Amino acid sequence: MKLALLLSPTFALLFLSCLTSATNSPHNTFIHCLVNHSQPSHPITSSIFTPSNSLFSSVLQAYIRNLRFNTSTTRKPFLIITALHVSHIQSSIICAKKHNLQMKIRSGGHDYEGVSYVAEVPFFILDMFNLRSIDVDIGNETAWVQTGATLGEVYYRINKKSETHGFPAGVCPTVGVGGHLSGGGYGNMMRKFGLSVDNIIDAQIIDVNGKLLDRKSMGEDLFWAIRGGGGASFGVVLSYKIKLVKIPKIVTVFQIRKTLEENASDIVYNWQHVAPTIDNDLFIRLIIDVVNVTKNGTQNGAKTIRATFISLFLGDSKTLVSLMNQKFPQLGLKQSDCIETSWLQSVLFWTNINITEPVEILLDRQPQSLNYLKRKSDYVKKPISKEGLEGIWKKMIELEDAILYFNPYGGKMAEISSTETPFPHRAGNLWKVQYQANWNKAGKDVAEHYINLTRKLHKYMTPFVSKNPREAFLNYKDLDLGINHNGKNSYIEGKAYGVEYFKDNFNRLVEIKTKVDPHNFFRNEQSIPTLPYRKN
Structure with a gap:
């Protein structure tokens, strides 16, 4: 849905008139503050959406990417500001501080736990989608x-x-x-x-x-x-x-699927030794899911594991096939499996869009589909034995609907220091794991069923992944790791998830946070806490 968010001057005047005549509630006082701090050359009125505005629901839902947080019982913001100018952001911060209001900052809405647009306390959203130059x-x-x-x-x-x-x-x-x-x-x-x-x-x-x-x-x-x-x-x-x-003008992609009946276990075993060490121009993602066994074109109700190898190679197909035959012959890559294309069209391939589609489809801000979903993450530092892999397959077939994504590291990732940026998961990691559960049916019981699938598989994987701490990836936000209520125990609560996301870098982040935002204005359920206040 394309939203007409630039409102007319007439509407802006009507908006202010309605505010003036309305009850002087705290929220209206906040809006008056926004208007008063707005620059005359860039009025903020056309960026303010309240529940009484007919477009409010459309604006809210336009960037909700996880249907778990788009229900009738999900707490809604009391206001959305779709900033059109830097002064709108500045006004939002100044007035939210003045009125002690919780601000959520949203860009694309893909945060897996809805942290940018959901809260347990009254809040408003500062939506950045108009600021996209x-x-x-x-x-x-x-x-x-x-x-x-x-x-x-x-x-x-x-x-x-x-x-x-x-x-x-x-x-x-x-x-x-x-x-x-x-x-x-x-x-x-x-x-x-x-x-x-x-x-x-x-x-x-x-x-x-x-x-x-x-x-x-x-x-x-x-x-x-x-x-x-x-x-x-x-x-x-x-x-x-x-x-x-x-990047080269021509890159090569491929996708190959193998089931257990097609020797997937041995191929996966070899993948984990090859993918993190092979030529840096080659990235081979591995997706593990459960499918029905098919024999002679029919399904008999039995389940099996399917391994999908999807790749990007920064080079031509002839070079890729030669490299794979030398380093990873078990996969059996053939020239006919490869597609040579432009880098931009390879983005379509990786998004399951036909690469013959016009590349302008990348300008569509709406996903192809929306689901209810849950994600978790892990890091693997040592290859998993064949026996270990077979145990994982058995557990996945038992759970049936859980999916694993394995993303190989090595290369440049191993060359950069773990303290160069807050992201600490560098050398020593073979690959990152993403646990996925997707479903399309509403209901609390349904959600709990699928969420528990990821938790059970995550628990089963404990012997195979990083320890002390068990590492996690911030972009795969997971509230199972801990929630910060931003009260007197904020630092302790923050450390629970902070050490998993950032390892030793957590302490430096806390020190910086304490310096630049000592009163913890910028906060959410998994934000960086400030240092505990201590009297001298």
Whole structure:
């Protein structure tokens, strides 16, 4: 749905008139504050949506990507601000502080736990989707990208300027830049170029005092924090300056599926030894799910494991087939399995869109489909034995609807220090695990069933994954790790999940948070806490 969010001057006057005549509630007092702090040249009125506005529900639901948080019982914000100018952000911060109101910052809405648009306390949403300019400078191989842009828009705009430049980030084109980049950001070029945050060279952030800062004025500590530590804990990130990477004009993709009956166990066993160590130009994701056994074209009701190998190679198919035959012959890759295409069209392939579709489809901000979903994460440091893999397959068949995504590390990921950015999961990790459960039926009991599938599989995987701490990925937000109520126990509650997301970098993040936002204005259920206050 495309929303007409630029309201007419007549509506703005009517809006203010309604406020004046309405009861002087705290929320209306807050709105008056917003209007009073608004610049005459950039009035905020057309960006304010209250529940009495006929567009309120459409604006709210437009960027809810997890249907678990789009129900009649989900707490709704008392107001949404769809910022059109930096002054709207500044007004929102100043007035929310003045009235002690909870602010949620939303860019693309893909956070798995809905933290950017749901809360247990009264709150409002600062929605960034209108702030999505992308300024590509091919001469300097950089781009300034506002955080309301989507990855699909970024890729498309880069490609319009150059077919031999790209940016290492996620494979889902509707993900918002704000959450993705501030949380780390990874994709199928990370073994070659590292994470998104490894390729950020400047940023603009509005701090707790409403000041617009760049890298120089914010200082290196804060700049470090918002490249993997989650921007929403420290301020409102307006834009990132990214470093573009050189890519070949032609890349190669393939997708091969194997079931247990087609020797999947042995192939997976070999994958885990090859995928993290093979040529850095090659990324081979492995997806494990449960399917029906098919014999002679019919299904007999029995279940089996299916392993799907999906790949991006930064080169031509002939080179790829030669490399795979040498390093990973068990998969049996043939020339006919390969598709040579442009990097931009490879994004379509990885999103399950036919690569013959016009690339303009990447400008569509709405996902192809929406589901109820739950995600969890893990890191694997040692290859899993064949016996261990067979036990995992047995558990998955028992659970039936849980899915595993294995994303290989190595390459550039192993070359960057664990303290270079807040993202600590570098050398020593073979691959990252994502646990998935998706469903399309409403209901609390249904949700609990599927959520428990991920929890049971996560528990079963304990012997095979990282320990002390058991590591997790911030972009795969998981409230099972702990919830911060932002009260007197904020630091203790924050440490529970903070150490899993950030390991030893957590302490530095807390120190930076305490310095730049000592009263914890920028907070959510898994934000970085401040240091406990101690009397001298």
